[in-house]
Amino acid sequence: MSATCVGKFWAVTSFVASVATAAGFYFPYWIQGYYVTYDGEKFPMYFGTFRRCSYPRLTQDDLIEVVDACGRYSTFLDIPSVWWQISTISIGTGACLALLISLTGLISLCIRDIITVKIARTIGLVQTAAGLLVGGGVAIYPNGWSAVEVRQACGGFSEPYVLGDCTFCWSFLHDLCGRVG
Helix, strand or coil, X not given: CCCCHHHHHHHHHHHHHHHHHHHHHHCCCCEEEEEECCCCCEEEEEECCCEEXXXXXXXXXXXXXXXXXXXXXXXXXXXXXXXXXXXHHHHHHHHHHHHHHHHHHHHHHHCCCCCCHHHHHXXXXXXXXXXXXXXXXXXXXHHHHHCHXXXXXXXXXXXXXXXXXXXXCHHHXXXXXXXXX
16 A cells, blocks of 8 residues: 555654654753852753763862863763663663654655555554653653752752753753654
8 A cells, every 4th residue: 555645744744753852862952051160150061861061070180170072971870860861761762763663654655565554553553652762751851850960050959850940952842842743
């Protein structure tokens, strides 16, 4: 059976949503806070589930310096919260599944009679599972806001589901909107 208008719309919107989800997962711009030095200088800090930007580091002279770069944590266990570790696995798995399913949908637009009713239902179930994984990961991410690193950037007032002085950034919204799509 060839794709109907609904099938074509599903394939395109699924691809756009899965790319938005994957981009939101990869980039560390989920929440933004500020690290304030002893001199009162403010450095913006960004956190994602497994990446961060502009973070304090202890030098060999036992001084604190701010590393003005983005990167992932050195190891999985260096992620500051077990909730963020769970969120990383959940969202990463869901984003990969969503990309795989959406690419399958796009390919089905080019190859006639590749999708049967049974395959379409299976793809729908896998896409639902991907959405639940991403949604669950996004929902538990705020539990990690009580981590010391986050509290330092959020004015010391952050705790689960309370951001303190931090704000949401575009990557978090990408993941949120990607799952709505």
